[in-house]
Amino acid sequence: xxFNSVQFIYFFPIVLLLYFLSPxxxxxxxxxxxxxxxxxxxxxxxxxxxxFTTIISYGSAIQIEKSETKKTKKIYLAxxxxxxxxxxxxxxxxxxxxxxxxDVFGSFNSAFEVPYLKLLLPVGISFYTFQTLSYTIDVxxxxxxxxxxxxxxxxxxxxxPQLVAGPIERSTRLLPQFRKKHYLTFDNVVKGLKWVIFxxxxxxxxxxxxxxxxxxxxxxxxxxxxxxxxxxxxxFAFQIFGDFAGYSSIAIGVARIMGYDLMxxxxxxxxxxxxxxxxxxxxxxxxxxxxxxxxxxMGGSRVGVSRWYLNLFLTFLVSGLWHGANWTFVxxxxxxxxxxxxxxxxxxxxxxxxxISFYNRIMxxxxxxxxxxxxxIFFRANNVTEAIYVINHIFDFSKEVFxxxxxxxxxxxxxxxxxxxxxxxxNTSDSVLENSKxxxxxxxxxxxxxCLILFIGVFNGGQFIYFQF
Amino acid sequence: MNKTYSxxxxxxxxxxxxxxxxxxxxxxxxxxxxxxxxxxxxxxxxNFDAEILILGxxxxxxxxNSNIFSTNLKKACYNAGFGxxxxxxxxxxxxxxxxxxxxxxxxxxxxxxILDDKESYSKLNLLLPYYKKYPSFKEIxxxxxxxxKLELVSNLYIYNSILYxxxxxxxxxxxxxxxxxxxxxxxxxxxxxxxxxxxxxxxDSNKIIYLNKIIDLCKFNNIRLIGVVSPTYLKFDKKNRxxxxxxxxFNENKMKFYDYSAYSKLYQKNEFFKDQLHLNKxxxxxxxxxxxxxxxx
Numbered sequence: 001x002x003f004n005s006v007q008f009i010y011f012f013p014i015v016l017l018l019y020f021l022s023p024x025x026x027x028x029x030x031x032x033x034x035x036x037x038x039x040x041x042x043x044x045x046x047x048x049x050x051x052f053t054t055i056i057s058y059g060s061a062i063q064i065e066k067s068e069t070k071k072t073k074k075i076y077l078a079x080x081x082x083x084x085x086x087x088x089x090x091x092x093x094x095x096x097x098x099x100x101x102x103d104v105f106g107s108f109n110s111a112f113e114v115p116y117l118k119l120l121l122p123v124g125i126s127f128y129t130f131q132t133l134s135y136t137i138d139v140x141x142x143x144x145x146x147x148x149x150x151x152x153x154x155x156x157x158x159x160x161p162q163l164v165a166g167p168i169e170r171s172t173r174l175l176p177q178f179r180k181k182h183y184l185t186f187d188n189v190v191k192g193l194k195w196v197i198f199x200x201x202x203x204x205x206x207x208x209x210x211x212x213x214x215x216x217x218x219x220x221x222x223x224x225x226x227x228x229x230x231x232x233x234x235x236f237a238f239q240i241f242g243d244f245a246g247y248s249s250i251a252i253g254v255a256r257i258m259g260y261d262l263m264x265x266x267x268x269x270x271x272x273x274x275x276x277x278x279x280x281x282x283x284x285x286x287x288x289x290x291x292x293x294x295x296x297x298m299g300g301s302r303v304g305v306s307r308w309y310l311n312l313f314l315t316f317l318v319s320g321l322w323h324g325a326n327w328t329f330v331x332x333x334x335x336x337x338x339x340x341x342x343x344x345x346x347x348x349x350x351x352x353x354x355x356i357s358f359y360n361r362i363m364x365x366x367x368x369x370x371x372x373x374x375x376x377i378f379f380r381a382n383n384v385t386e387a388i389y390v391i392n393h394i395f396d397f398s399k400e401v402f403x404x405x406x407x408x409x410x411x412x413x414x415x416x417x418x419x420x421x422x423x424x425x426x427n428t429s430d431s432v433l434e435n436s437k438x439x440x441x442x443x444x445x446x447x448x449x450x451c452l453i454l455f456i457g458v459f460n461g462g463q464f465i466y467f468q469f
Numbered sequence: 470m471n472k473t474y475s476x477x478x479x480x481x482x483x484x485x486x487x488x489x490x491x492x493x494x495x496x497x498x499x500x501x502x503x504x505x506x507x508x509x510x511x512x513x514x515x516n517f518d519a520e521i522l523i524l525g526x527x528x529x530x531x532x533x534n535s536n537i538f539s540t541n542l543k544k545a546c547y548n549a550g551f552g553x554x555x556x557x558x559x560x561x562x563x564x565x566x567x568x569x570x571x572x573x574x575x576x577x578x579x580x581x582x583i584l585d586d587k588e589s590y591s592k593l594n595l596l597l598p599y600y601k602k603y604p605s606f607k608e609i610x611x612x613x614x615x616x617x618k619l620e621l622v623s624n625l626y627i628y629n630s631i632l633y634x635x636x637x638x639x640x641x642x643x644x645x646x647x648x649x650x651x652x653x654x655x656x657x658x659x660x661x662x663x664x665x666x667x668x669x670x671x672x673d674s675n676k677i678i679y680l681n682k683i684i685d686l687c688k689f690n691n692i693r694l695i696g697v698v699s700p701t702y703l704k705f706d707k708k709n710r711x712x713x714x715x716x717x718x719f720n721e722n723k724m725k726f727y728d729y730s731a732y733s734k735l736y737q738k739n740e741f742f743k744d745q746l747h748l749n750k751x752x753x754x755x756x757x758x759x760x761x762x763x764x765x766x
Binding site: 223 | 474477478480481484485488489492506591592594615617619623625626628629630632633636658
């Protein structure tokens with residue numbers, strides 16, 4: 001079920017009503033059933049996978065806590081991690097690894113061939129797998145006590161607002177919230193609705209509109225060149241931002257209405273003044289996940305310099321692979337890894353309290369945007385060959401420029417509003433989304449956004465990009 | 470909830486309803502005058518009293534030069550083809566044309582994917598502004614399984630994405646003299662070839678129903694209906710079950726059916742095509758002249 005579907009318009013108020021009308025002790029059940037229903041609306045069969053991952057991590061965590069020796073704890077942790085990752089690898093990476101191996105075998109004229117399996121990637125599998133991994137690791141580290149109530153734990157894994165595309169929540173933050181009694185308060189509803197409205201604006205007015213242009217270019221790269229590629233790549237930066245940040249905003253808003261507090265996933269990433277600043281603002285829940293459960297366990301920065309650079313690079317490489325089973329994502333991750341290593345070698349970041357001139361800031365923001373946007377070429381291209389074709393022809397102006405005034409017209413309206421909104425928040429730190437203030441200004445702003453969504457939003461744009469991950 | 474909050478909520482709702490209500494009034498008036506974009510095409514198709522009406526999808530729009538038909542057959546011709554839409558919109562346009570001014574001849578361009586194009590359902594939402602005014606549009610919009618009457622609650626939603634066309638209408642003057650025909654310039658570049666398959670596609674029963682409805686409308690109103698598969702660059706299997714099915718339906722109803730898919734004058738000649746499925750202006754003119762001769766006979 002998509003947030004931007006008619007189904008959800010009926011689903012959410014019913015869930016909300018049932019949730020707040022139910023006695024406190026049964027509320028978890030209302031949410032659990034709703035979450036499983038939400039997930040099953042994609043594919044009933046894949047509910048067994050989420051259930052499997054839930055049972056494995058739940059059982060392992062209890063065994064970890066019960067175990068008295070470090071060795072036994074480690075065995076249970078390894079079992080849980082391997083079992084959860086095995087499901088993820090099988091569904092997400094089997095065909096990718098198979099076809100890559102077949103290419104290698106083919107180059108040696110080997111007759112051996114890894115079979116191609118007809119597998120449909122379960123929606124949100126990377127997100128809930130990471131959420132369960134963080135839980136078992138936290139239990140192993142002693143950062144959190146195990147959740148004995150299987151229903152509540154299952155709800156932690158499947159909580160519908162963030163189930164399919166995050167934010168990837170930590171057990172330490174989310175689990176205690178399921179034990180808390182929530183009330184339908186005016187503040188929560190106002191704050192939640194603001195996030196939801198802004199999320200829909202980003203998704204329907206910006207992302208889905210820009211995708212009309214970006215898709216028609218990137219799905220037919222051999223028919224285009226030059227300025228068309230520059231335009232499509234520029235617009236894709238905002239399409240992916242609108243799509244993913246839009247989803248996160250709606251998730252945060254929906255959860256907030258019910259009284260739950262999900263972590264902020266995006267903080268105006270294209271205002272970043274360095275690559276590391278960008279990764280502190282983009283998909284924060286994933287970046288911090290990788291930092292806590294991959295980068296730091298590998299030694300982080302508390303190792304020799306060359307090992308530190310390697311840790312940084314590997315973290316981004318694996319993060320690229322997390323996004324998708326395709327070499328394009330691996331290269332995208334590697335590129336970002338190279339950026340971050342180079343930035344650290346030359347110490348190009350702006351320090352926390354360091355003041356920089358307006359001109360310096362603009363130049364930095366521009367350079368970071370260009371670098372990030374260049375990497376997006378690999379993220380968006382259908383395969384590596386096409387990505388390289390785009391790069392090779394980005395300054396080839398021999399072909400006619402493909403333009404669609406209608407898309408540009410609506411795109412400019414949406415992007416201007418987003419730019420002004422983010423610019424104000426960036427410079428005043430007063431986010432209209434973060435507070436529950438209701439005044440004439442916010443009433444006007446959100447009424448205007450709703451009208452704009454209805455009037456120029458794209459309503460058949462389909463699903464969110466990050467669902468495929 | 471205190472008094473100030475209630476005041477703000479009421480203001481919020483009133484604002485949305487007021488904007489929505491007045492937009493409805495404004496755009497329902499401005500909408501009928503739109504001469505550009507998708508709505509411009511439909512508006513003109515609905516208001517032109519054609520004696521020869523050409524129906525179909527983008528292949529109709531780009532393949533049939535209305536002026537060649539009008540000049541040679543001495544009858545007012547309008548090309549009401551519409552890119553991305555198929556038999557459903559063709560039916561609604563024909564039905565409304567008959568109500569106002571029945572055409573004498575209808576040429577229905579049947580694209581190779583006319584019976585299996587699943588995307589055509591989601592595209593029906595584009596027609597929402599016509600829902601209340603034209604019963605036949607209402608009928609076809611409801612074919613979209615995702616359609617919900619909830620979509621009719623907001624005027625802003627009904628007139629979604631019309632702002633650009635209205636703005637153009639306000640700023641630009643119409644120069645059109647092609648009567649719906651949109652010639653394509655340029656030539657097919659073989660390097661851009663991306664072959665696709667038309668075989669073994671499932672036939673959508675709704676499409677068959679609406680093809681029969683078009684045939685029945687023509688029969689009942691004594692309109693000469695001609696089915697045409699216009700030229701394609703692609704090697705096109707004559708045994709394709711969709712074309713055979715179409716041929717059978719037209720023959721069964723004693724209607725003419727011409728298959729130009731592998732027309733020797735144009736077949737696989739780059740200079741007459743813009744892409745694999747669409748003729749360029751030169752190709753369209755040759756095809757239109759030859760079809761006129763055939764119809765005359």
